[in-house]
Amino acid sequence: MSFGKKVTIAHLSDLHIAGKSDRHQLARLERMFEEFVHRGYDHLVMTGDLIDTASPADWEILREALERNGLFDWNKTTLIPGNHDLINLEEEMRIYNALNPIDGSRKKRAEGRIRAFDAIFRPLISGDGEAGAGLPFVKVMRFGEMSISFVAVNTVDPWSPTDNPLGARGSVWPQTLQALSDPQVAQALDGSFVIGLCHHAYKVYGTGAMIDQAFDWTMQFRNRDDYLRMMKMLGSNLVLHGHFHRFQVYSVGGVTFINGGSFRYFPKRYGELVIGADGEWSHRFVNVVW
Numbered sequence: 001m002s003f004g005k006k007v008t009i010a011h012l013s014d015l016h017i018a019g020k021s022d023r024h025q026l027a028r029l030e031r032m033f034e035e036f037v038h039r040g041y042d043h044l045v046m047t048g049d050l051i052d053t054a055s056p057a058d059w060e061i062l063r064e065a066l067e068r069n070g071l072f073d074w075n076k077t078t079l080i081p082g083n084h085d086l087i088n089l090e091e092e093m094r095i096y097n098a099l100n101p102i103d104g105s106r107k108k109r110a111e112g113r114i115r116a117f118d119a120i121f122r123p124l125i126s127g128d129g130e131a132g133a134g135l136p137f138v139k140v141m142r143f144g145e146m147s148i149s150f151v152a153v154n155t156v157d158p159w160s161p162t163d164n165p166l167g168a169r170g171s172v173w174p175q176t177l178q179a180l181s182d183p184q185v186a187q188a189l190d191g192s193f194v195i196g197l198c199h200h201a202y203k204v205y206g207t208g209a210m211i212d213q214a215f216d217w218t219m220q221f222r223n224r225d226d227y228l229r230m231m232k233m234l235g236s237n238l239v240l241h242g243h244f245h246r247f248q249v250y251s252v253g254g255v256t257f258i259n260g261g262s263f264r265y266f267p268k269r270y271g272e273l274v275i276g277a278d279g280e281w282s283h284r285f286v287n288v289v290w
Contacts, residue, residue: 007143010041011271013242013260014049016084019058026061028267033069035288041272042143044071045150047242047260048082048199054113059085059120074127078139082199082243083156086113087167092159106158114154125152136176138185140192146277147192151180151234155200155221168243170200171222172230180230189234193275196231196239200224202257204244219244228253238281240271247271247285258283 012032017025036044051058066072087110118125118134126133135154140147155170163169179185200221205212221227231239238256245262247269260271268288275281 005277007042007146007148007275008040009043009045009273009275010036010039011045011047011240011258011260011273012263013047013240014082014245014262014264015046015062016049016052016262016264017058017062018052019055020061025264025267026065029065029263030068031290032263032267032270032288033065033071037069037071043075043141043148044077045195045197045240046077046079047197047240048080048156049084049242049262050079050081052084054084054086054088054091056113056116056120059117063120072123074124074139075141077124078150078152078197079121079124080135080152080197080199081114081117081154081156083167083170085117086110086154086156087159089159089167092167093161106160110156110158136179138180138188140188146275148275149189149192149194150197151185151189151194151231151236152197153180153227155198155227157222166218168218169220169222170243172198172227177226177230180234186234192235193279193281194231194234194236194238196227196234196236196255198227198239198241199243201241201244201259202228202239202252203248203250228255231255240273249283261285 050062063072066077071077114135122133125137137152139150153172153176155172157164157170159167202221202224204216204219237254240258242260244259245265246259247261248259250257258271261269270286272286273283
């Protein structure tokens, strides 16, 4: 690979690994990681729902798989959490929690899981191992003469029995938008090819059918337009996401969104992004034959 000519990125999403007993799926993931190494991708991106039950022990399983394949490295992999990583629906829907009127306790549980996620995957977030590193984060990487940056945010909202009953609605938290609006962020990204990373889909069905509208509500990216404005302000015209289990490419307001589908349900398909030194890029979905 000549970094002066192009950089290649593999994109996976929605792995939904269900613990050590999920042997068949773990074997498929191992094979996919081996495929990425064999094909010589410069970087791997995973956009959330890495596991299925919000158990830190299952994050460790993923970390170990990345380590075995030489991918647990700041220069090689970037990942973010999804709602299944941070929300344990069984725990939230227990009678005490479901009837507890104090929303702050739910937010504290969500924040606690984010801290646990950051602790396990910190080497992929901060190249220097900074103790306080976590979401949101900006990762500016050099590939020879090229600079490629990831602006990674958490879009998972705390569970709520009325406003987020399935735990699948999301938003970019106000403190995240405030942090990214700091002029130093735009300055750090200047001259770089900027890619946004989030879990929730800007677009789900978006039709007039009642059943589609009901589904859209349960999956909704609530302040998606605030996020879109932030990405445009930071000079990004490309966002990678997951959540809605379809392989899609669509544009909104001059920004291209790429939905990574679901490795859980399509374990032989992933996205491939190729970025040229002139800023031109191309994308395709790759079907692996084993």
